[in-house]
Amino acid sequence: MAPQSPYGTAEFDSRAFRTAMGQFCTGITVITSIDGVGDPVGFACQSFAALSLDPPLVIFCPMKTSRTWPVIAERGSFVVNVLSNRQQAVSAVFGAPGQDKFASVEWDPSPAGMPVIRNSLTWVECGVETVTDGGDHHVVIGRANVLGEVLQDKPLLFYRGGYLSTEHPRVTPVQEELENFLTWNGGDTWL
Numbered sequence: 001m002a003p004q005s006p007y008g009t010a011e012f013d014s015r016a017f018r019t020a021m022g023q024f025c026t027g028i029t030v031i032t033s034i035d036g037v038g039d040p041v042g043f044a045c046q047s048f049a050a051l052s053l054d055p056p057l058v059i060f061c062p063m064k065t066s067r068t069w070p071v072i073a074e075r076g077s078f079v080v081n082v083l084s085n086r087q088q089a090v091s092a093v094f095g096a097p098g099q100d101k102f103a104s105v106e107w108d109p110s111p112a113g114m115p116v117i118r119n120s121l122t123w124v125e126c127g128v129e130t131v132t133d134g135g136d137h138h139v140v141i142g143r144a145n146v147l148g149e150v151l152q153d154k155p156l157l158f159y160r161g162g163y164l165s166t167e168h169p170r171v172t173p174v175q176e177e178l179e180n181f182l183t184w185n186g187g188d189t190w191l
């Protein structure tokens with residue numbers, strides 16, 4: 001007989017869900033694009049991750065109310081800017097509705113003309129591959145086309161609804177094992 005759970009039934013409302021999800025620490029990105037008249041658009045996004053190495057895919061989830069998302073969908077491409085811990089103000093600007101979010105940031109065009117925000121840890125230019133439903137969000141899979149240079153800086157982290165600064169992460173044996181796992185191309189031999 002399966003053991004009985006000691007946890008009971010937790011209260012499950014929106015605030016409790018956010019509190020639980022806030023225990024999962026993430027980096028922060030700003031996802032940018034260019035609209036039909038050449039104006040830059042973008043929003044702060046923590047629901048970003050690397051998805052696949054072959055082909056090189058990324059994933060992010062914009063709210064269905066996002067005003068940046070229709071621009072990205074129309075253009076079919078976007079840039080993911082990975083923020084450094086010197087860019088907390090950038091996250092704040094792009095994480096709230098605003099008329100001209102780019103007034104306070106310096107940026108340069110990516111090869112396809114989309115905003116690369118200066119001093120980001122790195123950036124990736126992507127094309128939209130698929131869009132599926134994710135409740136009150138879209139689930140967007142993009143294909144990485146161009147990689148930016150990597151700055152030797154510290155990441156900006158989002159944790160428990162706030163910003164968390166870290167020392168520069170050291171490469172530990174666990175990270176080396178993860179790197180070996182991610183770059184392993186010898187096929188599955190563990191079965």
Ligand SMILES: Cc1cc2nc3c(=O)[nH]c(=O)nc-3n(C[C@H](O)[C@H](O)[C@H](O)COP(=O)(O)OP(=O)(O)OC[C@H]3O[C@@H](n4cnc5c(N)ncnc54)[C@H](O)[C@@H]3O)c2cc1C
Binds near residue numbers: 098
């Ligand atoms: C750390 C962090 C992580 C985040 N992660 C994500 C994420 O993963 N996914 C995600 O979708 N969002 C995320 N957000 C929230 C997102 O960045 C903000 O909602 C941002 O404002 C969206 O920008 P936008 O350009 O897409 O849309 P906006 O232009 O900000 O529009 C969003 C909504 O606000 C309304 N609005 C716009 N301007 C005004 C105004 N002046 N007055 C009243 N209402 C207005 C619009 O009609 C629309 O309904 C995150 C925010 C932070 C701070």
Ligand SMILES: NC(=O)c1ccc[n+]([C@@H]2O[C@H](COP(=O)([O-])OP(=O)(O)OC[C@H]3O[C@@H](n4cnc5c(N)ncnc54)[C@H](O)[C@@H]3O)[C@@H](O)[C@H]2O)c1
Binds near residue numbers: 017018046047095
């Ligand atoms: N995925 C998202 O859309 C997302 C993620 C983080 C923050 N935000 C927005 O940024 C603002 C600042 O957040 P906060 O300081 O109140 O932190 P919070 O306490 O609301 O966030 C804690 C956690 O809840 C989750 N979360 C929060 N809002 C969400 C949403 N709309 N959809 C899906 N997951 C969500 C995230 O995992 C986040 O780390 C809020 O307006 C929040 O809605 C949105």
